[in-house]
Structures are given as structure tokens and as C-alpha cells.
Amino acid sequence: MTEHGQPAAAIVVEGLQKVYPGTGGRAAKHALKGVNLTIPRGSIFGLLGPNGAGKSTLINILAGLVTKSAGTARVWDIDIDEAPRAARAAIGVVPQELTLDPYFPAQAALELQAGLFGIPKAARRTDELLEVLGLADKATAPARSLSGGMRRRLMVGKALVHSPPVLVLDEPTAGVDVALRQQLWDYVRLLNRQGTTVLLTTHYLQEAEALCDQIAVLADGQVVAHDTTDALFRRVEDQELVVDVSPPVSALPDALGAFSPVLASPTRLVFRYGQASGNVDGMLAAIRAAGLRITGVTTKQPDLENVFLQLVQGSASDREGATN
Amino acid sequence: MATLYRREVQRFLAVAAQTVGGPVVSTLLFLAVFGVALGRHAPEPGGVPYLVFVTPGLIMMAVLQNAFANTSSSLLVAKVQGNIVDLLLAPLGPGEFLTGMALGGVTRGVLVGALTALAAALFVPLPLANLALCLFYAVGGSLLFALLGVLGGLWAQKMDHQAAVTNFVIAPLTLLSGTFYAVSSLSEPFRSIAYADPVFYIVDGFRHGVTGHSEASPLVGILVVLVSNGLLGVLCHRLLASGWRLRQ
Numbered sequence: 001m002t003e004h005g006q007p008a009a010a011i012v013v014e015g016l017q018k019v020y021p022g023t024g025g026r027a028a029k030h031a032l033k034g035v036n037l038t039i040p041r042g043s044i045f046g047l048l049g050p051n052g053a054g055k056s057t058l059i060n061i062l063a064g065l066v067t068k069s070a071g072t073a074r075v076w077d078i079d080i081d082e083a084p085r086a087a088r089a090a091i092g093v094v095p096q097e098l099t100l101d102p103y104f105p106a107q108a109a110l111e112l113q114a115g116l117f118g119i120p121k122a123a124r125r126t127d128e129l130l131e132v133l134g135l136a137d138k139a140t141a142p143a144r145s146l147s148g149g150m151r152r153r154l155m156v157g158k159a160l161v162h163s164p165p166v167l168v169l170d171e172p173t174a175g176v177d178v179a180l181r182q183q184l185w186d187y188v189r190l191l192n193r194q195g196t197t198v199l200l201t202t203h204y205l206q207e208a209e210a211l212c213d214q215i216a217v218l219a220d221g222q223v224v225a226h227d228t229t230d231a232l233f234r235r236v237e238d239q240e241l242v243v244d245v246s247p248p249v250s251a252l253p254d255a256l257g258a259f260s261p262v263l264a265s266p267t268r269l270v271f272r273y274g275q276a277s278g279n280v281d282g283m284l285a286a287i288r289a290a291g292l293r294i295t296g297v298t299t300k301q302p303d304l305e306n307v308f309l310q311l312v313q314g315s316a317s318d319r320e321g322a323t324n
Numbered sequence: 325m326a327t328l329y330r331r332e333v334q335r336f337l338a339v340a341a342q343t344v345g346g347p348v349v350s351t352l353l354f355l356a357v358f359g360v361a362l363g364r365h366a367p368e369p370g371g372v373p374y375l376v377f378v379t380p381g382l383i384m385m386a387v388l389q390n391a392f393a394n395t396s397s398s399l400l401v402a403k404v405q406g407n408i409v410d411l412l413l414a415p416l417g418p419g420e421f422l423t424g425m426a427l428g429g430v431t432r433g434v435l436v437g438a439l440t441a442l443a444a445a446l447f448v449p450l451p452l453a454n455l456a457l458c459l460f461y462a463v464g465g466s467l468l469f470a471l472l473g474v475l476g477g478l479w480a481q482k483m484d485h486q487a488a489v490t491n492f493v494i495a496p497l498t499l500l501s502g503t504f505y506a507v508s509s510l511s512e513p514f515r516s517i518a519y520a521d522p523v524f525y526i527v528d529g530f531r532h533g534v535t536g537h538s539e540a541s542p543l544v545g546i547l548v549v550l551v552s553n554g555l556l557g558v559l560c561h562r563l564l565a566s567g568w569r570l571r572q
Binding site (some may be wrong): 100106 | 409410411412567571
């Protein structure tokens with residue numbers, strides 16, 4: 001703990017393992033294989049990974065929805081085994097699945113959730129949450145009349161009724177429109193500025209890049225990368241520059257050798273580079289130096305699957321190198 | 325826990341026509357059928373007019389079935405819809421979880437029973453021999469079936485499972501435990517089987533409270549109700565604490 005009585009790390013997991021037993025003839029699944037992770041207090045932390053990597057399992061263990069097979073987990077310095085109730089009170093979780101209790105409109109649902117967390121009536125934030133999440137005009141509307149975006153916001157509200165120091169968002173913007181996504185991002189940033197540590201899983205690289213201070217990448221139940229967002233993205237050679245040239249060429253001019261482009265067609269060159277190593281100006285100058293005229297330029301943003309692939313491959317070769 | 329209890333009560337009151345009105349009307353229809361079909365030829369078990377004899381049985385059947393339906397459907401629907409996470413994420417201990425759910429079931433069972441009794445009293449003279457016994461068996465019986473509902477709701481993964489428990493366990497238990505007839509008039513081995521059935525003591529004890537007539541000792545019945553609830557309560561608590569069929 002720091003001198004303010006707050007822990008340095010919001011979440012610490014060590015050697016975390018989860019094996020789902022095999023059922024119906026299916027083999028057991030080793031979903032987490034000894035995950036170690038420290039999430040600093042006050043950060044927005046991104047947990048990325050392909051489907052089935054173990055992200056939701058990790059989050060659900062922290063939330064108490066899944067029982068771990070081995071290892072330890074602490075939320076706000078509270079061991080989830082030694083004090084499960086205190087640990088649950090320290091964390092707010094927005095699950096990935098959109099769920100709704102049809103019997104209770106938004107206002108009643110928030111009141112009930114606050115009651116389940118033992119929040120006295122006078123200390124409840126129901127009206128404030130309805131307002132800030134844009135649900136004030138739907139407070140008493142039948143639950144089934146809420147749109148998908150409204151339901152997502154209501155779930156965020158339910159996770160915040162007890163003002164938890166740690167907020168977990170499992171794919172918070174999956175399937176929501178661009179405007180709502182931006183709204184949610186703004187609200188996450190606001191919560192973070194107010195002191196809430198945010199852990200989010202996402203499939204959107206743009207989301208992770210825009211929001212997160214640090215990112216960990218999970219693949220096959222293991223952390224294959226963990227770094228600051230900037231450092232992680234610099235490691236990925238996934239920027240693409242496509243240049244259309246004239247006149248057509250049958251082979252790569254020697255002047256371009258330093259950049260190792262691919263000759264996609266006699267009139268198209270494709271350069272791949274990382275954010276750190278990219279020298280677009282140099283590439284364009286080399287094309288001109290080769291006596292070619294530039295007739296068109298397009299760029300391609302990183303693709304999440306490729307990022308995962310590179311990080312996973314990089315991690316595998318690192319481990320291989322370490323054992324050789 | 326108080327919030328969970330309120331949630332359970334609000335849930336069934338939100339659809340009161342289905343959860344309270346329906347069972348009251350069904351029970352009265354049973355009563356009408358017996359009255360019309362048997363008329364003057366009705367037996368008088370233990371010297372009690374048949375309609376007076378059968379009414380407490382019908383009331384208790386409604387109490388037990390509704391207590392079971394409340395907890396089992398609440399849990400199963402929450403599991404199927406996914407909003408069970410609202411309860412699992414909250415810092416509720418297994419004891420609080422079980423108490424909140426079970427008391428919701430007891431409330432529905434007793435409410436349905438009270439309304440059914442009031443409505444039936446308009447047509448059948450109910451002496452109400454011992455109000456304390458009536459209340460004990462109504463609360464004790466509904467608690468037992470609310471706990472059974474928790475057990476069924478935990479076990480069930482789909483609506484079909486719940487329907488199977490309701491049709492193949494709860495309905496026979498509530499229909500064949502001396503609800504419509506005196507168990508002492510049964511031939512062996514059915515009489516011995518009935519005496520081994522805890523639900524018989526609940527129906528019989530409640531009937532004693534209403535009519536002053538019973539087949540078994542009310543004290544034995546009280547003991548059976550207390551022990552059955554204790555055993556089932558401990559089992560449900562342990563299952564909830566282990567996360568059985570709730571937490572992966």
C-alpha cells in the first residue's frame with residue numbers, strides 16, 4: 001500500500017491457471033497457463049488477444065464468475081480467495097454478453113444492483129448514472145424497449161453503482177455504433193481521470209491505441225507481450241505503404257533495395273515497416289531516385305490479426321532464443 | 325440480502341395475474357369440480373365433510389407448487405438470460421443468497437395460500453382450528469419447496485429440465501401426499517410409502533390446523549418439517565458455496 005492507503009497495483013495475478021474439465025467426450029481445455037500480470041493503479045490497461053486466448057477467463061476469475069485452478073489473484077490488494085466479498089466489492093465488471101432482466105426498468109435495475117452491493121439509499125448514484133450514461137429519459141421505460149446501445153450503457157451503470165476503484169470492461173464496444181463508441185471512450189477517460197483503474201479487453205486495435213496506457217497480449221492462455229502501448233505498437237511491422245509508379249518495371253530497381261519492397265505488379269510497390277523504423281520520406285525519395293514517377297500512394301492501417309500473429313511469433317522466437 | 329428478497333418479490337408481483345391470480349383460480353376450480361362431481365356422495369374422512377377435508381390439501385398444494393416455482397424459475401430464467409451475473413458479481417455470501425431467494429419463494433407461497441384460503445372460505449366453511457399450526461406448516465412447507473426450487477434451479481440448464489422436475493417430482497409429491505384422500509385408507513405398501521413422504525406431514529399438519537383433524541401427530545409433523553428444511557438448507561448452502569452449476 002502507498003501512504004494514501006491505496007495499492008500501487010490495482011490487479012496482480014501470479015501463476016494463474018484455469019483448466020476447464022472436458023465434457024461430452026471433449027478434452028479438457030487449459031485456458032490459462034500460468035499468467036503473471038500486474039496492472040498499475042490509475043492506468044487504462046488493455047488486454048488483447050485472439051478469440052479463445054483466455055481474456056474472458058482471466059476477467060471472469062477476477063470477477064468471481066469462474067473458479068481458478070491454480071495461482072493467486074489480488075484485486076486492490078485483496079486476495080480473491082481470502083476475502084472474496086471484499087474483492088468483489090472492489091471491482092465493477094461489464095460482461096461481454098448483453099444481459100437484461102426484463103422485469104426491471106433502468107432506474108429499478110440500478111437501484112437493485114446498488115442494494116445488492118449494500119449501498120445505503122442515501123449514498124446511491126442512480127440519478128447521476130442515468131444522466132451521465134444518457135439514460136435519464138429511459139429511466140422508467142420497460143426494459144425490453146431499450147436499444148442495444150442503451151443496454152450496454154445500463155450494464156456500465158450497473159458496474160459502477162458501488163463506485164469501484166477497478167472497472168473491467170469486456171469488449172465494451174462490440175457491436176455498438178461509432179457515435180456510442182466515442183461516447184463510451186469519453187466516459188472511460190473521465191472515470192480514469194477521476195481515479196478509476198480500467199481494464200478492458202477489445203478486438204479493436206484503434207480502441208486499444210486510443211485508450212490504453214499499457215497493453216498485454218494473451219495468446220493460447222499465456223501473456224506473449226506486455227508493454228506500454230507506444231512501445232508495443234512500435235514493435236509491430238505492420239504499416240503498409242502502397243505506391244503506384246510509372247513507367248512499369250520488371251524487377252526491383254537497386255535504389256530501393258534498402259527498403260525491401262514487394263513488387264506487387266509492374267506498376268505497384270508495397271513497402272512494409274514499423275512505426276519506429278518507418279522512413280516514408282526515404283522510400284519516396286528512393287523511388288524518384290530510381291527514375292520512377294509516383295502516380296498514387298495509399299497506406300494501410302495495422303490489422304489486429306496480423307499484430308497478434310507477429311507478437312505471438314515474436315514471443316515464440318524469443319523463447320526459442322532464450323532456450324538455445 | 326434484503327435487496328435480493330425485494331427483487332424476488334417484485335419479480336412475481338410484476339406478473340401477479342400469472343403468479344398469484346392464476347394459482348388461486350385453478351385451486352378454486354379444483355374445489356368446484358370436487359363439489360359438483362361428488363355432491364352428497366362424498367366421503368367424510370375422519371368424520372370431516374369432504375370439501376372441508378380437501379380444501380386445506382388444495383391450499384397447501386398451491387402453496388408448495390408456487391414456492392417451488394418462484395425460486396426455480398427465478399434462478400433458471402436468470403441463468404438462461406445471462407443476468408445471473410448480477411447476483412454472482414455482487415458481494416453476497418451463499419447464506420445471504422439462499423435466504424433472499426428462499427424467502428421470496430415463501431412469500432409467494434404464503435400469499436397464494438392466504439388468498440386461496442380467503443376465496444375458498446366464501447364457499448366452504450373452514451373452522452381454522454389452530455392458526456399457529458396453519459402458519460407453521462404454510463411457512464415451513466413453502467420454505468421446503470422454495471429450497472427444492474433453489475436446488476432445481478441450480479441443477480437445470482434449460483427450460484426442459486425445469487419442466488421435468490415440475491412434472492415428474494413436484495406434481496406427484498404435491499398431488500399424492502394425502503391432498504385429496506386420507507392416507508390411512510390406502511392399502512399397503514402405499515400407506516407406508518405415504519408415511520415416509522415428508523410432504524404428507526406438511527399437508528396433514530396444515531389440515532390439522534384448519535380442521536382440527538389429522539392422521540399423524542402434529543408434533544411428528546413439526547419435527548419432519550424442521551429436519552427436512554434443515555437438511556435441504558445445508559445442502560443448498562453447500563452447493564451455492566461451491567458454485568455448483570453457477571460458477572465454472
